[in-house]
Amino acid sequence: MQSIIPTPRWMRKTVPRFFQYLLLTITTILIFVPIVILLFGSVKTTGQMYSHPYSIPNPPNWDNIIKILSTPSFWGMMKNSLIVMVSTTGLTVFLCALVSFVFARLEFRGKNWIFNLFTVGLMFPINVAILPVYFILRQLEQFGINMIDSLMGVILVQTAFQLSGNIMILRGFFTAVPKELQDAAYIDGCTNFDFFWRILLPLVKPSLAAIAALIMIASWNDLLVPLVVLNSDKLWTLPLGTMQFQGQYSQDLAIVSAFVALSSIPTIIFYFFAEKQIVAGLTAGAVKG
């Protein structure tokens, strides 16, 4: 970039750069403080936690970590969280792909009406809807459909509330696929289903990965739905178990730190692998000018 203001080059570049890095570094430190303190705490003994609460644990003490990893209930929660996450993600991506294809590519009477119905979901987030949804689960229970205290209930409710937002995102991606491709496929004798299955889906795989990454995080981190739906501790998911664990051991900060660290690590690892997809998904729906 050429400027006509005759300032020395080093001042134009270096001084603002210095302040930029200073501000960014301060922000980075603020972001990391809670995480680092937690990780330090997770490898301390309870005694160390009281004598040196926020120093570097030297040497690290893995007792609490091992203690938690050797309890079957931790792995049970991990398993439940995985079941819920995989099912919710698979079901939501599948349903959203079908619906988005219809909205993006086909014409029929009442299309706008149904589309607007789905946008109602954007104004009725699960945090607001949780009590009404609980009534419906209880009502289904009366019809003999087992929803309360079952992972199925958690999966279906999470899926239902993921639909609206992800349909909007995917519809955008689907509309971006050139219309000519569809025309060409039809001329070659493709039916709508062939076009969807053989041409569109392979093309939009990155978009499906993007919404899948978002849904995985939302489902894995969700506390409210499991909190309301699940009663028996055998079915608890990781966030629910974390909350209960924190309540039970609130005096033993070291073991709580270890538990929270262990339940955060899967998310952090997943984030580093799927950052591209997460970012693509989040920005796709939101930035439409």
Next chain:
Amino acid sequence: MQSNPAQEKNFYQKASGLSRKTKDRMVIILFLFPALIIFLLFVIYPIFRSAYYSTFDWKGLGEATNNIGLENYRKILIDTVFQKSVVNVVIIIVLSLAIQLPAAIILSTMVARDLPGRALFRTIFFLPYVLSEVNAAIMWMLLYNPDPERGFINGILVALGLNTVNWLADMNIVLFAVFVVLTWKYFGFHMLLYLTGLQNIPTEIEEAARMDGANSFQSFWYITLPLLSGTIKTSVQMSVLGSIQQFILVWVMTKGGPVNASEVMATYMYRFGFVRFQFGYGSAVAIIMFLICVIFSLLYRRLTNKPDYLTGL
């Protein structure tokens, strides 16, 4: 999407067996049906169901029989705790718009430019967003521990010779302590939105302004910011809707306490619904929150002429 009728006719003739029109219709029905059923059952039907229950004094045992009309709504609107929760939500919204979003814009302009290491900063700033709210809440409870021997923040205050603060137990401070956690967790998300918005602005425009003698502040204020307005509208909308429905962070850290000092609408609803089992009353709170979200969304769309594209809500 317009289709050419002459071409379409050609396609129908090629399709074998069932007519093309029938097949199209079957695809539409089969593709919409499963999602629509789940959506109607778990999202739309509950709205009507709880609107119905909201007119009852109902504790959840047996059927609701004691219809009291709009009495629940009247009680909610005159309840000082509910009013407090609305005020708290408004405070969180105002603080978010005044602090969180400008900070996100400023940091995103820094990271968006050709700064070496910008990808790393972006990764770091967005990290809290992917951590679960429970874990974020517990991390911050450790930091907020009132005992300076255990809580990092009070430890620093003592080291600086200042008095300790009882972050989550002081009625005047707790809401701001919660807001700090909200900012920590969510500003990275807004920063990401602005980063994408900035990428869509051609650098030539800013360069042209520089050539004409604008300094970097002027080019930011008169060129970049107006071009970001679409993204800003989205970010404001998501921030407001996110604040209205805030629940987990508050519930895990304070349960709305002490003495309702950090009560928000969602914790108020949860308490009446799932702790006190006043299902009729809780339903009325849910309906009020739903109406607030709808009215805000429609008004906002009208005022900003912006289509309603949202994610992750």
